[in-house]
Amino acid sequence: MSMLSEPSTSRPFDVHGSPGERTLAPAATGRRDPVDPALCRQWLRDMLLIREFENRCMQQYQDKKIGGFCHIYIGQEAVAVGCTAAVRPNDPIVTAYRDHGHALARGMAARHCMAEMFGKIGGCAKGKGGSMHMFDREHHLYGGHGIVGAQIPLGVGLAFACKYMDEVIDGRPNSRVALAFLGDGALNQGAIHEAMNLAGLFDIPCVIICENNGYSMGTSIHRGTTMGHDIISKAIGYGIDGYVVDGMDVLSVYHDMSAIVEKCRRESRPAFVDMRCYRFKGHSMSDPRKYRTTEEELQYASDDPIGRLKLHLEERGELSDAVLKDMQREIRDEVRESIAWSEASPEPPMTELYHDVFVEPHGPYNGTSLPKMLQGKDLR
Amino acid sequence: MSTVTVIDPTMSATREIEFRDALREAMTQEMRRDPRVFLLGEEVAQYNGAYKVSKGMLDEFGPRRIIDTPISESGFAGMAIGAAMMGLRPIVEFMSWSFSLVAADPILNNAPKMLYMSGGQFGCPIVFRGNDGAGGQLGSTHSWCVEGLFSNVPGLKMVIPSCPEDAKGLMTTAIRDDDPVFFLESERMLGMKGHVPEGDYLVPFGQAKVRREGTDCTLVSFGRPVNFCLDAAAELAKEGISCEVLDMRTIRPLDIDSIVRSVRKTNYCVVVDQSWSFGSPGSEVASQLHQHCFDDLDNFVHRVHSADVPTPYAFNLEQEYLPNARRICEAVRSCLYRA
Structure with a gap:
């Protein structure tokens, strides 16, 4: 894996630490077929969209259009885009609170994601969830979850349900795999260990992806967990195969995740991925990043996943300046439009306060309904 | 005690069964009716239930639907909630509600809030059930009455039968309900006998x-x-x-x-x-x-x-x-x- 084998002299900072022999994780083996340049350009577009969206989010937050907590995904775009490309559209996914990137990569329109943060009725959850709680049933995104690590038992449950529906109800082999994302800060939460044990014990086809950006808020991974240099050792203890993947390179993410996902699908077994990446911005909007140096940030910035993909395409003559400029202009317009659309979207009416609490209407609770985003959509 | 799986129809008018049998009858009938319903928890399958509520259910439904879990409430409660989000209808047995406290985050932060936080996209049709309350000299940690703690939370329904007939009728309603149900039983009542109707029997919620x-x-x-x-x-x-x-x-x-x-x-x-x-x-x-x-x-x-x-x-x-x-x-x- 390129990032791990770089000579340390030219790259003095290594927030993750060497996993030693585990650099030879099985996912790295196998032939890498060249990827269709059109697909690569699509990934570039997806990553640029997330980058632009997040940059504009920060502005909207400063302008107080977005409230609460807001966690920016810049630097980790290759993970959401590469992982999404490696699964089927109906494979369920669930993630933590740094979730805008996953929502956009999965196909949620920027306007519904932005409007959710604006607390408007046009948001994916009608403005009731906010930045940390993006849901999209059409695109099989089961949240956005705010409590660190809590989404991993849910993800194992999604995969359990896929397998149960296929094998127990329909009497056919399991066909789906769930992806459950967590940050390295979640590694020390009991819930993920219980979930990994159950996944290993019950042969549950869930790929648990640790977006290891080296920091649990302001605490470096080595101050927070044992075996921080080799976190897949935790999964191996639960009988789950672990893989180290370069999360700063979308091609590596795509190739390795494709192999891992298909193995899980075929064997109906879980996997754990140490997805090594770096968050370019703070933990949340209020983080001054005093726990790390500018030099470290600059080194990782030089490893920008968007830059790497651009370089890959340009070296092969598969991305002209004109195409890139068009792409950037389209994305700027799309994100700008999402802000205007969110501004124009009404606040949730007061009837929403007691709506979606219970399916069954009773007392003050007035039932439930799908958000506008999903009305008329095929939700099977 | 007896487990009632075969019933003499001539006895039906006066049939008396135990509270635990009534619970089992409701779960069994619903599992026959709906393949999405399954039961999981500690010792529910091979051990036949720590309190014999699920006795014989493994034999009828097999290990894919009557699932022994390790002692791992936070993990299996969360897993069941994920399954419910996809449309399955899990019944989660807590051997005691006292043990649900280590699963407080999934059962309070996920199940009752999922519909709201997803803006109506994902409901959570799940039943959490188990023994609640003191009376067996179990000491303080094992004697929780969770009514006060958990009824504070909007988005859940809380059911608490006092007799075998209601145990069956309320359990059937709970399993068919589209919202999360916290079903509070009592170890001290599981052996209580009473008349229980056969067949489909539902007691509506919210009716004293x-x-x-x-x-x-x-x-x-x-x-x-x-x-x-x-x-x-x-x-x-x-x-x-x-x-x-x-x-x-x-x-x-x-x-x-x-x-x-x-x-x-x-x-x-x-x-x-x-x-x-x-x-x-x-x-x-x-x-x-x-x-x-x-x-x-x-x-x-x-x-x-x-x-x-x-x-x-x-x-x-x-x-x-x-x-x-x-x-x-x-x-x-x-x-x-x-x-």
């Missing part, structure tokens, strides 16, 4: 039942203490005090209308609730009654709860700790100015 009619004082209760109220009412009848005993059957939704109707007749009310008094269903009933029946009440609403201390182990202390019949009688006499 008058277990004894009376004119002088309304006793409002939930779950096992309903039986203490019936004992107290029999005792008080000897003194010429006529109590009406209301079995609420569900705490959320709360059938306040039935309480109001009874109190407008009796003008006195004693609430009997086995949870601690501070911030409890009992205090909620008192508060709502003072709102609805301020001019009907001839005394403030009296309340009998478990004593406001950790549950003691010693038999005599534990019996005194419970909202027992003697304490209920004292509260009624005090409420009626006859102390």
Whole structure:
């Protein structure tokens, strides 16, 4: 894996630490077929969209259009885009609170994601969830979850349900795999260990992806967990195969995740991925990043996943300046439009306060309904 | 004890089965009816249930639908919630609700809030069930009454039967309900026998039942203490005090209308609730009654709860700790100015 084998002299900072022999994780083996340049350009577009969206989010937050907590995904775009490309559209996914990137990569329109943060009725959850709680049933995104690590038992449950529906109800082999994302800060939460044990014990086809950006808020991974240099050792203890993947390179993410996902699908077994990446911005909007140096940030910035993909395409003559400029202009317009659309979207009416609490209407609770985003959509 | 899997039809009118059999009958019938329903928990399958509620279910449904879990409440409760989000209908057995506390995050932060936080996209049709309450000298950590803690949370329904018939009818309703249901049983009642209808039998949520009619004082209760109220009412009848005993059957939704109707007749009310008094269903009933029946009440609403201390182990202390019949009688006499 390129990032791990770089000579340390030219790259003095290594927030993750060497996993030693585990650099030879099985996912790295196998032939890498060249990827269709059109697909690569699509990934570039997806990553640029997330980058632009997040940059504009920060502005909207400063302008107080977005409230609460807001966690920016810049630097980790290759993970959401590469992982999404490696699964089927109906494979369920669930993630933590740094979730805008996953929502956009999965196909949620920027306007519904932005409007959710604006607390408007046009948001994916009608403005009731906010930045940390993006849901999209059409695109099989089961949240956005705010409590660190809590989404991993849910993800194992999604995969359990896929397998149960296929094998127990329909009497056919399991066909789906769930992806459950967590940050390295979640590694020390009991819930993920219980979930990994159950996944290993019950042969549950869930790929648990640790977006290891080296920091649990302001605490470096080595101050927070044992075996921080080799976190897949935790999964191996639960009988789950672990893989180290370069999360700063979308091609590596795509190739390795494709192999891992298909193995899980075929064997109906879980996997754990140490997805090594770096968050370019703070933990949340209020983080001054005093726990790390500018030099470290600059080194990782030089490893920008968007830059790497651009370089890959340009070296092969598969991305002209004109195409890139068009792409950037389209994305700027799309994100700008999402802000205007969110501004124009009404606040949730007061009837929403007691709506979606219970399916069954009773007392003050007035039932439930799908958000506008999903009305008329095929939700099977 | 007997497990009723084959029933003599000539006996059906008077058929009496145990509380645990009633629960099992509801779960079994629903699992036959709907392949999305499955049961998971500690010792539910090969061991036949720590309290034999699921006895024989592994034989009928196999290990894919009757699932033994490790002792890992947070993990398997969360896993079941994920499965419910995809449309399955899990029944999660907590050997004791006391053990659900380590699963507080999934059962309180995920299940009851998922529909709201997803803007109506993902519901959570799940039943959490298990033994609740003290009375078996288990000490404080194993004697939780979770009514007070968990009924505080919007988005969940809380069910608490006091007899085998309701155990079946409420469990069937719980499994078919599209919202998360917290179903509170009692180890002390699992062997209780009573008439239970065969076949499909549903008791709707939010409808209290008058277990004894009376004119002088309304006793409002939930779950096992309903039986203490019936004992107290029999005792008080000897003194010429006529109590009406209301079995609420569900705490959320709360059938306040039935309480109001009874109190407008009796003008006195004693609430009997086995949870601690501070911030409890009992205090909620008192508060709502003072709102609805301020001019009907001839005394403030009296309340009998478990004593406001950790549950003691010693038999005599534990019996005194419970909202027992003697304490209920004292509260009624005090409420009626006859102390």
